[in-house]
Amino acid sequence: MKSVAENYRYIGKAMPRMDGQEIVTGKTAFLDDLKFHNLLIGKVLRSPHPHAMIKRIDTSKAEQLKGVKAIITHETAPDWKGGLPPIRLLDRKVRYVGDVVALIAAETERIADQAKRLINVEYEILPAVFDDYEAMKPGAIQLYDDLPGNILPLGSDEISGATWATEIVTGDVEKGFAEADAIIEGGFAYDNIPNPISIESPAAVALWEEPDKVTLWVSNHKVWNNKRLLSPIFGDKVQIRIIGGACGGSYGAKAMSWQVQCYAAALSKATGQPVKVIFSKEEQLGCFILRPATRLNAKVGMQKDGTVTAVAGSWLVGTGYYSRTTQIQIAVGCGEAMIAVRCNNWNVKPSIVCTNRNASGIVRGFGGQELKCALIPLLSLAMEKLSLDPFEVLKKNFVKPGDGYFWRNAAWYNYRGIDYSRAMDEGAKTFGWKEKWKGWLKPTAVEGTKHIGVGVGVHGNADVGEDMSEAYVRIDNDGRVVVISGLTEHGTGQRSNVVKAVAEVLQLPLEFISITPGDTLVTPVEWGPAGSRGTYAILGAAISAADDAKKKLFQLAAPMLGTDNFEDLETADGIIWLKSDPEKRIDWKKVLKFRTVIGHGRFDEDFSLSNCMMSFVELQVDTETGKIDLLRVVNATDVGKVIDPHGLEGQLNGCLGSAGIDSAIFEETILDPTTGCILNTNLIDYKWRTSAELPVIENVVLETPIDSHRFHALGIGEISTSPGPSAVLMAASNAIGQWLHEYPVTPERVLKTLGKSMEKKQGGSL
Amino acid sequence: MTRQEKKFSGSALEGKHHINLTVNGQLYELAIGTGAGKVNPSDTLSFTLRETLGLTGTKVSCDSGACGGCTVIMDGRAVLSCMLLSIECDEKEITTIEGLKNPKTGELDPLQQSFIDHTAFQCGFCTPGMIMSSKALLNDNPSPTEEEVKEALSGNFCRCISHYQIVRAVMAVSGKGK
């Protein structure tokens, strides 16, 4: 591995994003900005009941409304199924408040909404279950005929056929507990099911051309994955094309857009016209993806020096009415626990339970954030017992070179990355951890009712090398280059980074390089950004493709320069020359004449590297009001090599939003336990951080070369939300001198823990 | 209610058959009624801008006044275009994100350039609203403090958390107006 800093032309330099001009002028076309001829608007009629059978559905009045083009119900819907258990796109049974009852396509939105109101539905209301534990009890309400106890199988998903890890079982936990100096048994939950709420709502436009060709314009970051998910739903005969564009935020969730895409596709199939379905914010908050709910009941053993000797227990994951990826999230979460906690003896058994609420699924942090939010507090109890500093314990226990872990595919990986201790130390120094840490349940400072507390959390993910990426790099005879990639932009700036990487390899001015839209008709397969894989995997494929194109160009150029030694060739700015005789040079255009060369690059999955982020938080609790103010966050990481400093900063600052740190302070989805209705399905009642209340954020970023690709870089963005929530719980507990057990730490919970219940007025109005 | 439909209770326009909107310096005379190119009394300003005039730079997210995504400048002030009926905007002067460029030279407004220089966006969906809110602030107060910028943008939802870079971008042009 190189340790001297490379002299790069583009890599690591702060540069304008390729799409910056369009973004700031409003020209960037998001899905709702696209124009289509004869476009219809699709709408969804949703169930007001959490659990019911549709006895009768009468659409006749709605159908007579002028401008209504199609209405689809469970009786007329195509038999498309997805998820686990496989659910029909429209079923006779509805399983949560907001479940789909009918789809309407009309000439305008107004007509579609009117039609919705004219559909008459008679329900047979069924009892419902909302609590994960209740749902597992004998005799509990069953959501599905063939899913006893509402428990979903682990270990596989219905599309990939892959095997996923189902548990963490290794070593001998009894022996581990025998070796422990402190044993803690208890439970923590992270079950407030926050919603990542991308600002752009989930949406799709579909055009079905009979008999079996469908084109979908999507608003997410995973065009090839969309195709892979839809293919088994539509059947092999159907030719699917997915066209991606700018995506107004996803944070993972929009990778689960198969339902909105199928709604548009079914309506287009029924009408022969393009149909656009855009979820309202209310639908996004009430019927789109939530974080999985986590409850961990476990026993941990720890030695005086912070060695974790055993972890044993059960991890219950609530997934709502069905699952699409929860199995995989559990598998990744288990691996991430092993990365953050070096321990020889594990016995953690997860299970997934269904209830009558909206589904959980992919959200940044993907299983690991959820488990970590419960596991770190539990480990903290052991640290408290042994009077250990959590920073030291978390640092000591994070994976080190030579260690290993079981990853999501249940295979063992020897970790070949770097030691992140130095980044953690730098973070602690910047934060002033040594000065601020006063011991467990001790505030850093107290002034009147204002109690300051500090906390720390950590997270790491080996999905930085997940799945496959491919790219072509095409050098045209005018000396310009086109990168052919299925990557769409969702905020990380990765399309610009791909161009940068290719420009670096070919030593070309950036403006000579363009990149295709993410369109499955044109591009090779690309898993898309997920798990921070962009930097290693996506750039990796682009770099190889550029190398391959360069090699082919050199093969053509060599005889023209009278050499057969490719090693002696060098290129920059569209000129190739001999290193041994720089006077001998030739223009790319002359080499190519009427020819293009195409290089191909592929990345294959590699789980032997992990990223790492440690977050330190300082907050103030007002013991009179219970309110928490987040004062300062220090994020510490080592990324090998920074590719794009501005983009990196944005991603790290993202630790607050999208169901991240704030999910420990005020973000939550509030489900009414008696009706199953989500009570905060708008952006006023669902709390989000505003610019008026920004804490100080400092990002400590080290660059120790990592053995990834030639730029020695590793991605980090996905996990920036993950270490923070448990750090907040720790900091708030320290501030008030008592353990807090629940997320988010609302004023009510603070006051309750302090034994001061909020004054409740009886019989008054709201 | 639909994304375009809000209650119409005004009466000032009774008997009127069209409204005049000046958008980005261009006057539009729009007939009131239903059908292509017309303004329905229940159309919101964001709908009229996006669907009738084709100015899709203005983004709609919550469509209910909570996110600031649809912010435009009307008679010098930042307004939420999803919360206004177009017919209430008769005779108003509106600037959208498309109108910030110098129409003659095509040069970006310094604020837009500053957003690029600071990469004051991630997904970019909130950006037009952020820029319009900032622009209204700068028009009013060419040298805002950081606190004033944060306050002025506190109604603009940004889930990517680009706020830090946005505040920096605005501060970089603060004071330049004097």
Ligand code: FES
């Ligand atoms: S779209 Fe107008 S405020 Fe949200």
Ligand code: FES
């Ligand atoms: S940049 Fe994505 S919401 Fe602001």
